[in-house]
Amino acid sequence: MKDTILEVKNLTVELDREKIICNLSFKVKEGDTITILGPNGAGKTVLLKTLLGILPYRGEIKWKEGIKVGYVPQRLPFIKTLPMSVKEFFKLKEEREKEIKKILNSIGFSDDFLNKKIANLSSGQFQRILVGFALLKNPEVLLFDEPMSGIDISGQESIYKLLERLKKEKNLTILLVTHDLSVVFKFSNYVICLNKCPICQGSPKEILTLENLQKLYGQELRFYQHYHQH
């Protein structure tokens, strides 16, 4: 039996008196890769932030005692206003240079990458650096917000491969948020469909039926259903 890492019960989040998430319950077990799927504005990012303890909520969020969580945010628009090297960015979190180099190598960069200026990185490289940042201090769980937004297809592929590999190497549990259905089939063993209120959850094969997708996405679904058949 695998350990339960996170248990969420009847979670409700309201911001500025607007209900963003209603009555969501789910469990995460060690080694799971869970996708939270939903259209834009469905409350996916809010859910991640709530799980991180950044936003107020009602209901119950129970993490396994002493667990370490890494967070990969969707965008960091202000980071390019600062002259900062990759090494300095990592050092905001972890002092030991040996650890920093280890992580840097594990996300596929060599040591000389440390002195690169963050503002000069491509979006794909920067995304990997963000994954690296989240992996410092050895978290057991990774919360990942829209892993492929703003990255071209080849960059997306390599983020997946990277995550697959890291997952095996470090025995990571991953929760990722996306509006992109293809992610679900490639990558996850459990899906939560969210559009403010939970629509459905379960393994991708059981859950991603035409009817459920219709509920989740409305008119866009033909394309997605087609994708599903492959």
Place this chain on the structure above:
Amino acid sequence: MEQILLSLICGVSIGATAGYLGTLMLSKRMSLVAGPLGHLTLPGITLALIFGFDVSLGAFPFVILGIFLIWLFERKTKLPLEALTAIVFATGVSISLLFLPIEKAEEALIGDISKVKFLDTLITFLLCLFVFLLTKSIYKKMVLISISEDLAKSEKIDVKKYNFLYLLCIAIIVALGVKVVGGLLTAALVAIPAASARNLSKNLFWYSFYGILFGILSSLFGIFFYKIFNISAGPTIILANFFIFLVSLVFKK
């Protein structure tokens, strides 16, 4: 001779500290805030000049008031910082112009460090040292917070505490800055060295190093020219800063 030494110590320690702190303000897009804060000190400076006590002492409570007002307005209205800047700026200047005796106007607006006393200088130096060390101790955390508050919070950083310490640093340096360059120009003291430094730096280390260096150099130049040509030190320091900025454009990385 001794007087010029005191002026130099005052000017250089304020310049260095403001330049260092400024590198954080630029990243947080906060350098504009130093503007209205500086202007809001004018009523305090006016009081100090009328009743004959230290201008920084008069300025400090008004900076605190200014920080509170901007914080309150932003919370209540969600107006952009620039709009609030204009509101606060005009109010501060208007109030002081109502009461400011005209013969004291120059000192209030553009500062005067030509007559600082020994005790003044000592207190200024110690306060600068305090702000410098405090800035150094919160620097990395503030960089992370300015990149992303969410990311900082996910690292269990107490964002409110660090923002408070950061604002405290700003309040002190703005209040000290009015001594050197007056209520009108303090924003430049924090903003310009950082802007020049950013042009030249490829990482944070050089960025903060140049920020400090340019703060020091501009104060040195300003006071040097004041001594030689007998012109006001405050505006000269700012002009020296502008000159360094122009040079930094040429060598921009």
